[in-house]
Amino acid sequence: MIYALTEFLESLGGVFSPLRALNYVSTRSIAAALTTLVLVLLFARPVIRRLYVAGQRDRHRDFDEQLAKSKRGTPTMGGVLIIGAMIASLLLWGDWTNGYLWAVTSALIVFGLLGAADDLAKVRGGTAESGLSRGAKLLIQTLYGLLLGAILFLPNTTPFPEGYVDVIGIPFVKPEQYGGFDLHLSLFYVPFVAFVVVAVSNAVNLIDGLDGLAAGTALLPVAVYGVIAYVLGHANMAGYFLYPFQPGIHELVVFAAALAGALIGFLWYNGYPAQVFMGDTGSLALGGTLAVLIVLTKQELLFLIAGGVFLYVNLTHVIGDRIGIHYLGRRLFFRTPIHHAYEHLGVAETKVVLRFWIVSLLLALLALATLKLR
Amino acid sequence: MRVLLTGGGSGGHVSPLLAIAEALREHDPDLRTLYLGVRSGLERELVPRAGIRLRTVPATGMPATPVSPAMLRFALTLLAGIIVALVHLITFRPRVIVASGGYASSPAVFASAALSVITFGVWRIPVYLHEQNAVPGRMNVAASRIARQVGVVHPSTLLRIPSGEAEVVGYPVRAGFTVAARADARDRLEIPGDVLYLVVTGGSQGARTINRALVDGLPRLAERDRLAIIHATGTARTTDYDAVRDTHDRLAELTRRPERYQVVDYLHEMPLHLAAADLAVMRAGAGSLFEVCTLGVPALVIPKANLPGDSQVANARQLAAKGAVEILYEQPALFGGKLLEAVSGDELAERISVLLNDEPRRRALAERARDVFDRRAAERIAKRVVGLGKRIRVIDADDTTAGNGEIVPVEELPASPAELRRHVERVIGLCYEDAFAHGPVRDHELLHLDDLDYLRYRGAALLAHSQWSMRNEGVKLIALTRHREKLELILHVISDRTPTSRWQRLLGGDFLHVGFERRNAVTALALLGVVNEDVLAAISAALTDPYYEVRAAALRLVRALIAQGRKIAGVAMIAGRVRALTGDRNIEVRWEALHTFGLVGPAEEILELNRRYALADRTPLREAVLRSYHALLDRHANGRGQPWRDQLLHDLDRFAITSLAFHPHFPLKDQYTALQRRIDHEQEPA
Known part of the structure; x- marks a missing residue:
């Protein structure tokens, strides 16, 4: 709204022209981040109280002896805080004429609703198993991914520059227009997008098992993709870093900044010992939006570095759980998801989370280093 | 229409x-x-x-x-x-x-x-x-x-x-389903009035369990006068089992069989034979049960185990609860290193004899059977x-009251083995993972289990299932119901070395009885509470098992048995194995072994070994060292007057007490729990 307002006032000229500063991407990004941060900090307490009253928490009366030592009873579904703050902030600071913003916001809403449905089903059923079935979740994720892929692929609706629609960026390799090489997927681009959406959203969902782990670990890839969106959306910088210029993608910087602000605000309450969990509402929404950021910036392969922690957690889970526990009838790791293996080895939860953050930071820096290393 | x-x-x-x-x-x-x-x-x-x-x-x-x-x-x-x-x-x-x-x-x-x-x-x-x-x-x-x-x-x-x-x-x-009157049927089959007629069949295909059990039981049945038996073997001919051939081979080995014993492949006029019968022995498919019930024949049914949903057993139990049939469960047993479901000939002959001798019981069965199905x-x-x-x-x-008005409600037990096991865990109040701390299942805990026989049967039957996850639940059920007669099978699971499929081996599997089965079988020994030579041999096999959780479980079992005050013969041999495991490639096994060695090793060796781990990086290793010191002190009256006491104090002085692990403690939740208990049990807080 502020973007539209200042745009209008600025067009009147005269005394209003300094308002131009409010329309710079950098200004709006920081403003959006601060807005989500403040909104989350302000609204967290009443929201948490309400979640508690609404019964959005897991409790087991039969196991009350464990209560003093466990975190059971912590309200879940805190993702609504993140999503709410994001939407408010983006309404204020976003440029809603921009297609990129619509795309990524759609993921926030669709995946948020999917996660919320799952959380509500779990609370109603009373156990972790009574949520939506794996198949139902996967189906909706895949459908969304295919739809997004189709929109990005079709010539009438694609936001990408011509000849660059079905290309995916390769780290350390220059694009063709700078004398390098483009990897064209042609029709396979659509299922590839669906794959990225499903994989990344589930990856975040899976890592959400310790206090502050998902929010903190996802924060850094979000920041990395914000920086990349900034570079891609700036003609000079794109030229300097040898990226194809994608006009309009700078709007994703505002989104990424808002998300980062919301995550930091959420960590305030989600840090050990957590007052609130994000639930599937938060983790699926976070994963879904991160996936769309990745797809829109065309840096899917870079996520193997920037999201290395996610890759690690997921690969070990697939091997350890699907192959090991379900097929072979034995453990291949001490526990999966792998963060619980460290707990099994006697590392406290707080320390595991901190170490995962450090590794995530390290990988984020590595990912940023690839910007120029080509 | x-x-x-x-x-x-x-x-x-x-x-x-x-x-x-x-x-x-x-x-x-x-x-x-x-x-x-x-x-x-x-x-x-x-x-x-x-x-x-x-x-x-x-x-x-x-x-x-x-x-x-x-x-x-x-x-x-x-x-x-x-x-x-x-x-x-x-x-x-x-x-x-x-x-x-x-x-x-x-x-x-x-x-x-x-x-x-x-x-x-x-x-x-x-x-x-x-x-x-x-x-x-x-x-x-x-x-x-x-x-x-x-x-x-x-x-x-x-x-x-x-x-x-x-x-x-x-x-x-079907309205046209005419029931041949009993007298008519007997006339047509030329059965004298004072002869009891027994029909034995496993259905059109035949049932290995029934055929073999009957043949094995024939010598005992031959002791009876005035008994006629018709035995339909069925026509199954698979790679595993050829019903006709197998039955005749086994019959040829018999020295004695009843005079009026007739064996056929297939009974074309089954309703006629059933109508004439004084007792039928058969499977519990919906169709067969319907036949015996509509004809009002007293029946001893042997439900086929491990069908999807355990449907035959469920059918049979429904009718048995109404008093319409009697059930004889098949039990898996070892045949040449393979687990197969079977009924022993003696048991079958015994059950048949009891029923044949008890005419009022047979009449009651027939009457209740006739009432089951509503025309x-x-x-x-x-x-x-x-x-x-x-x-x-x-x-x-x-x-609105379809059926018969009078329906004996059957306490519904869950059909899925995992849910059945959870049900048993809830009733006993014991989580399988806590088996070592709990020790053998006690008599009064079993009292709360309704239908213990069925639960024991189900656990044993599952052991012959083709899926490991089902066998795994079987192992747990046997242990939770303390089914000591099946100890041999549990030991077989631990020490059987039949390799698993090639695919599974390629991905890291080892034996047919997968790691979880073997681990849970070792845990089962803690609940069964039997210690004999065979058990010790299995423990020692488990201590060298290729899968780490089995080794770790065996170490915990050794500790549990010692804590229960069990005398373990050959403890020196076990101590040697435990000592070797303190250098295991798996860290979890290592820490379990360090702890266990404190209970079984000589003092000097314990001190020497523990000294090496005093500065270990992983917290659980050092925790195990401390636990092993505790165990050592327990064995020697707190070490008073022992030569190694000063050495122990010296070593503890150099022990790293930094810990990466901790248990949170929330004072608020303490108060909450105390309050809840006080209200629930009207107890003063401690």
Whole structure:
């Protein structure tokens, strides 16, 4: 709204022209981040109280002896805080004429609703198993991914520059227009997008098992993709870093900044010992939006570095759980998801989370280093 | 009215449909029917004889393994079946589909759903589903979601039907099913009045369990006078088992058998023989049970174990609860290193003898059996089907208590083994993982378990299951019900070294009895509470098992046994093994071994070993060292006057006490819990 307002006032000229500063991407990004941060900090307490009253928490009366030592009873579904703050902030600071913003916001809403449905089903059923079935979740994720892929692929609706629609960026390799090489997927681009959406959203969902782990670990890839969106959306910088210029993608910087602000605000309450969990509402929404950021910036392969922690957690889970526990009838790791293996080895939860953050930071820096290393 | 009948694969699914068709024809003389079945099923014989047109569709049963070539074949067959059934639906244009379950009925039922979707709900053919088994199969559960109305035989089945309108309607019986009077039947078979007639059959295919048990039991039965036995072996001929050949080979080895013993491959006039019988021994398929019940024959049933949903056992238990049959469970036993379900000949002969001697009991069984199936079931179903055809709902007020009015409620135990095990855990108040701390299951804990015999049977039967996850639940059930007679099987699971499939070995599997099974079998020993030479041999095998959790569990078991004050023969040998495991490649085994060595090792060696781990990086290793010191002090009265006491103090001085692990403690939750307990148990807080 502020973007539209200042745009209008600025067009009147005269005394209003300094308002131009409010329309710079950098200004709006920081403003959006601060807005989500403040909104989350302000609204967290009443929201948490309400979640508690609404019964959005897991409790087991039969196991009350464990209560003093466990975190059971912590309200879940805190993702609504993140999503709410994001939407408010983006309404204020976003440029809603921009297609990129619509795309990524759609993921926030669709995946948020999917996660919320799952959380509500779990609370109603009373156990972790009574949520939506794996198949139902996967189906909706895949459908969304295919739809997004189709929109990005079709010539009438694609936001990408011509000849660059079905290309995916390769780290350390220059694009063709700078004398390098483009990897064209042609029709396979659509299922590839669906794959990225499903994989990344589930990856975040899976890592959400310790206090502050998902929010903190996802924060850094979000920041990395914000920086990349900034570079891609700036003609000079794109030229300097040898990226194809994608006009309009700078709007994703505002989104990424808002998300980062919301995550930091959420960590305030989600840090050990957590007052609130994000639930599937938060983790699926976070994963879904991160996936769309990745797809829109065309840096899917870079996520193997920037999201290395996610890759690690997921690969070990697939091997350890699907192959090991379900097929072979034995453990291949001490526990999966792998963060619980460290707990099994006697590392406290707080320390595991901190170490995962450090590794995530390290990988984020590595990912940023690839910007120029080509 | 046009009605499509579908179902089959076995006789139990076909004859109810024919009964329904017969009842429908009375309502509507212009009834036109088409039967969709499978090529290989019994419907090929029965349906044309009843004057109904038969068409076949491709269909197979759903395999138990979720990801397998068999599952792919199943999915493709189902797809093909749905397409064929769709063609039949479009050409025959039925008003109603009546399905009786069995895999043969799935294509038509799913095709009706597909037709509704394709035509956007314009062309909807209502489905009436009749479920005869106490526990419906997975395909029938899926079909019940599509069906407009569902009728069941057993009241408890209603709990397992997820949606749709379900009610108890009974088992439809053909009006033309004439019961040969007992005297007539005996005359025709030329059985003298004072001779007891025993019919033994495992169905048309035959049952290995029944055939072998009967042959083994013949010498004992030969001790009786005035007993005639007819034994139908069945015609099964698979790579594992050839019913006729196997039976005759075994008969040839017998030195003694009853005079009036006759063995045949197949009994063509089964109803006649059953009508003449004083006792029948048979399987517990829905069809066979229906036969003995409608004829009112006292029956001893041996339900086939480990079918999907354990359906035969569930059927048999339903009838046994009503006093209509007696059950003899099969139990797995080791045959040449392989686990097979079996009944011992002695046991079968004993049960037969007891029943033959007890005429009042047999008469009671026959009377209760005759009451089980309500003859009006076919009429009741026909009314509903006609209602569906006219698109109206039939409610008959006088008919709400279908079945017999008097139904003995069966305490419903969960059908799935995992849920059954959780049920037992809840009742005993013991989580399987806590077995070591708990020690042997105590008598008073078992008192709370209703139907302990069945639970024990189920656990043992599961051990012969083809899926490891089922065998794993079997191991747990045996342990939780303290089924000590099956100790031999538990030990077999631990020490059997039959390799698993090549695929599994390629991915890191080792033996047929997978890691979890072996680990839980070791844990089972703590609950069974038997220590003898065989158990010690198994423990020592477990200590060198290739899978780390088995080694770790064995170490914990050694500690648990010592803590219970068990005398362990050959403790020096075990101490040597434990000592070796302190250098294991797996860190969890290492810390369990360090701890255990404190209970079994010599003091000097313990101190020497522990010193090496005083600065270990991993917290659990150092924790194990401290626990082992505790164990050492326990053994030597706190070390008073021991030569190594000063050395221990010296070592502890150099021990790293930084810990990466901690347990949170929330004072607020303390207060909350204390308050809750105080209210729940009216207890003063400690």
